[in-house]
Amino acid sequence: MDNQQQLEILRNRFGPEIVEWKEQWGELTVVVKREAIVRICEFLRDEPGLEYNFLSSVTGVDLGVDANPRFEVVYHLYSIPQRHRIRLKVRVNEDQPVPTVTGVWKAADWYERETYDFFGVTFDGHPNLRRIMMPDEYEGHPLRKDFPLRGYRR
């Protein structure tokens, strides 16, 4: 299914929950509301013709210290039977937890932990939300733009 058809299905089904969309270099990006992410993911996984059964990755982007909302949580989905991809995004601030998608794809577990570790974005309902790469007692979130390259302590 091509990007326009997918977008059409999503807009018909979740009109107000879809904030914006973009197609660039053949890749479809859809920004959705934080509250709707689990419902949209479940729909994308279960709807015949879409069948996004494979979660490639979940990650974050820090849009800058002054940006509001500051973070983007980026989901890359893939459908093995249909061979198409989509990128979902949720925009949040630090104090706004994102509902977890671990219930939709188990693979989300470590990816959400990594996003939490690196950006400080929290995931609501995650079974085991703790740091994954950095030590447990580490302070700060290294991939934020205000985090110095060599860390706080020299």
Place this chain on the structure above:
Amino acid sequence: MSEVLTEVKKSPLDSEIVLNMGPQHPSTHGVLRVLLKLDGERIVHAECEIGYLHTGMEKLAEYKKYNHVITITDRMDYLNSTGNNLGFVLAVEKMLQLDIPPRAQVIRVMLTELQRIASHSVWIATHGLEIGAMTLFFYGFRVREAVLQLIEAVCGGRMMPSYFRVGGLARDIPDGWTQRVRDFCDDFETQALVEFNTLLTENPIFRKRTEGIGIISAEDAIQWGMSGPCLRGSGVAHDIRRAHPYSGYETYDFDIPTRPEGDVWARYLVRVEEMRQSLRIVRQAVDKLPSGPVKADAPRVVLPDRHKMKTQMDALIYHFLIVSDGFPVPAGEVYQPIESARGELGFYIVSDGGPKPYRMHVRTPSFANLQALPKLVEGHLIADVVAIIGSIDIVLGDIDR
């Protein structure tokens, strides 16, 4: 009083203990720590602890120009370095909308497939070693050494080639190199593959240790985000080289090996067959290697040849600009997946229009594959954990980045 009595009655055999495997354990392929909750010798629950090799490569990439990031990608999955280079340059080339000359594409495919053979050889060597087939270690590393010498001949580096550039290759291959590749292919097919099969495939001890161990169904493997040989070992014929061809993979004739069992043995067979398929691709690439340039016609992105830089004014200016400022990449974002030796390797790059990535995330195959380890080892013996870790072929540099 009653409490003391019940404790005395409780047999020590009923209790569960927690065993710490790693981070300094020879079978964990680096620094992976696995916590095992045991009932006797059987695993009740397992948990992985990673991050011991985290070097902040994604952060580092935000401070480097695009061509400099290539050297970082080498060091992620150090057994599949040309594959990592390829994933990164393809992502940047997608943003720049560059056309890569056919010769460069064929050489890229050749090197990536040779690297896949080398990576699988290291896997078969270490996997065998851990299960007790020690002899194989030397046979596997001999193959890898031959491939590393081929890589050294084109770029001077062995493990860290950094040979691909945005827009093509650093330089053309040396004279007589293709003949060396042909010789390697013949040796590999007539000698190494036969030895692998004799030493492991027909080895009854190895089969006993691997058959029926660490079974994962196709649905579970997909749920956990497993890709590459681990997914194909569960019977899903998914290969990005076939599903979304890049670098001209659609023009090569090769099969996607799958096995329905989903156990350690199935993953073993898939990888051995993959080496044979990679060999086929390398041979086809050598046969059809066209002549022509190895760099795209994009003076603002690709460094000019040395002699042009010394004789032509515009080439000198471009050279200066690329070296001092780098090249700007249009604002936007891409996700470029490739089939690495371990599975789906995806580069997600966000550009703000400048000469450095605003954000680079790497979806590494080992990270997702390892995530399923607790599911795979449940109910098995401690000795099986070693076999199962070996069968998912993790590289810790790939996981921790």
